[in-house]
Amino acid sequence: MTTRREFMQTLGATGAALAGLSACGGGGASSSGGLPTPTPTPTAPILVIVNIDGGYDWLNVTPPNAGANLGVYQTKRATLGITDPALLTDLGSGMALNKDLLGMEALHAQGRVAWIPGIGMPNPNLSHFTTIDLWGQGAAVPAGTGWLGRFADTAFSPTGDVLRGVTITADLPVMLKGSGRTFVAITSAGGYVFPAYLLSTSTVPDAALLETGWANALSASSTDAGYLAGAQAGRLFYDAQNNPAFGTGGSLTARTPTVPYPGDATYPVLKLNGTALSSSLSSQLKLVAQMISAGLPAQVYFSRLGGWDTHSNQAVDHPNLQRALGGTIKAFHDDLASITTSAGNAQDRVLILAYSEFGRRVQENNGGTDHGTAGLSFCVGKSVKGGLYGAYPDLTNLDANGNMKYTNDFRGLYATVLERWLGQSAAATDTLLGASYPRLGFL
């Protein structure tokens, strides 16, 4: 049986191989002072959200490696803690990076990762669903809409721009719900059309008839929320499948990724048990790359990797999940370099924002960790000024439930992205969030 340390030694070699796959690296600078200058904000920026769903144990992703925090961590994480230096890269400021978060070490060395530890909210709630809702709404006074939905309300055309916000999930997260506009949900690249039967020339134009039902509903005076929801969902589907980006048969132009993604047969890293990593996030981000390549006008994409609610079996599940998460983000970032459209090179255009609803309890249980509070977000992109933003929580000063006290308000991250990436003015940003939150310096 391979030990974790032996595995990581093996990984060292494949990690180097992965780094070599970076087609458009920033020169491979790795020592302090040698970081490349971030590229300016592009004219057609794209935001890709990666939702780390379930409340991830970021204490084991970027564990403390010095000072009093390390002592607490070693005590409370006697079994699950990641303290072996061979498994870690020092990020400075008493924080290390778990090498299981594949590819992020290389991106960090290139200065393309902003780490935001201790991100959270006042009066934290330990419920997934309450907290997901609050993260989604992202408002000083939550009122049901999401921060990106409100952005869509102001930035997108009321009648057009159907494909400007896309989620690669079968559901529509609250984060993407506006009062008037909402995002399109697209989960596959092919067959994004009505059943072929309806487009048959031997019958009347049924697709148009179907649209009659939806369009009429939207123009009617109905105020019934259910009726309008049906009409809007149908109309979005209809308009999206009519977009020229979806070609013959309602399919996006096929695209072969230029790098291996986790889950691919050619991807060099596997799960602890030697089987393929999850391809869940890979499939989603490959589709995003394909959509960008096809010229879809989307400005915001939403993706999700679940499974992080590690109350149990964390020693096995967590490394596997980290490999899929980090590896996919790295592969996607590298893959984007090969995509150039009239709007520019995709790697220059994409900012990846990863977040989770909360971190987990500092004290482990038997084999897992329970719900906690403050989390870790990170942003990846060529425009990012890499480094640590905000303070690592003080593990010697936990709250009454043994959870971390947050050090960074999550709405400050949103404010930074709205103003410095999505082109909102400072005043408009504050309006969208309902208050002014301090911007972070990574953009």
Place this chain on the structure above:
Amino acid sequence: MADLTAISTWTLADVQHFGRRAGFGLNPAEAATLQAQVPSVAIDAWVDGTGAAYDATAFTAALATADVVAEPLVSANTTVAGSVAVPAVAAPHPFLVQGADAWRNNLNTAQALLAWRMQHNPHAFEERMALFWHNLFATGWHKVNNAALMLKQFQLLRSQGLARFDDLLVAISKDPAMLIWLDSVLNNASGANVPNENYAREVMELYSLGADNGYNQADITQLAKALSGWSFTYGEADYIRNPANPNQKFPADARFKVYDGTAIAPDTRLWWSGTATVSSNMHATGTISLFGQNLDVTTTANGWAKGENAVRSIISARGSSCAQFLARRLLTHFVTTGFSAQDLADVAAMIQAANFDLRAALKALFKSQYFFSAANRHALIEGPVSWIVRAARMLCPSLASAAAQTPRGYPAWRLVTNSATTFDEAGMKLLDPSGPNGWKEHTAWLNSNTMRYRAKLAAALTLSETRTYNSVAYPLFPAAVTVDWFPTAPTSPQAVYDRLVALLQPAPIPAAVSSAWLAALWPATFTWDTAAQTKARELAFLILCSPSGQLY
């Protein structure tokens, strides 16, 4: 306020409203039969399943040949000693997922079985109520990894779904699939061990009280201690090996047991290689403090398990919060999301007055003026599974008719659930929700992707699509327009439309829309010929996909 006094008479529209909400729809003839009965008598029988109309004899017999899709051969795994090929199973056959077939562990088959049951169970309410509880006690196959245990839980929801709520909550807390799903089997609080809080949190937040509604973090930790060691055992006979790969074995059944260091012979826990005779000791001993009350979780009474008193105290100590939680869920699923705070309080008070007897509470709700009020008619968006099941009930042959056909006239549900039409993409992956919070209802059912897949499901049903599986083409939803939809030949486009509306029962469709449809489909003279029957299929598709067609 919600007027909870009982109705004394009902119209055909009332009966159809009741049938849609409390079952999977009634066709016009069925509705007329029910309307002839006194509402309170009819509703009692509907809920209880008593009387000839709900007799399950033919339904139960039909399960033996309910799957119309032939099961292909499973080749032996030649690298595993003792492997033998599993022969193909000719159709029709039972859904091969339980008992001796547990090793197949096929989610799509389990979903198909449930869809078939919803379509054909004469006691539809039993299935509707189980579907409601499945969304509330949402448990997922992807972690349980055992379709047979998932179906065992669904059967629990059927059999206990109208019990007292405290009994139901205890039963679901002891259910093997649930014990796996929220980590109860790994909750060790003996000695100095730190308990696993997963189930304790969600049983209050998601299953009985609602977030932050009458408990705090300390209560969660204490309840986790009370429920530590809650687990289950398998008997050797429960292990079902995959004949084609004997290394794979799945328990077809399991029994609740508190792991407190006592004997478990002759049963053994799955991962104990079959020799253990004593359970490990994972249960906390002594007294916990829950909701400000001290509870002894070591000694037992009333035949309760160790710690069971803690689950029951959720209802006894927090009855008002629990009743409010249940009222909200019942209203959202069965009545409307547009309830006022007073409506909610009224229904909660009724539930509490009924002492959490779900059968009594549901009957009172369904008989109420409030349930039948005009504002609540077509006021909800239907979930995708019941939406397609209801359409199938209306458009496909009845059980008696389908069972008499060769091949059987049942939908190929097994292919509906695993082909491009899947429940997953339509927004409700039956038996496998992504999280323990289940699915949000009403408007949350709809977005551009779920609408896309509703269109695919509607097309599969109305446009007579087939799917090829192992070189055999199967009709996904066999139905004959002339026999099943129009036993009386329509004489005009309007008559076609009226009949389809009577079957599918959408919310009112604006006249401008329906007239545009009819004008496009039948621009000239109407003749009830093959071409017109094809157009009738298209019209059914349009109704099902319209905004009105999502409401029920």
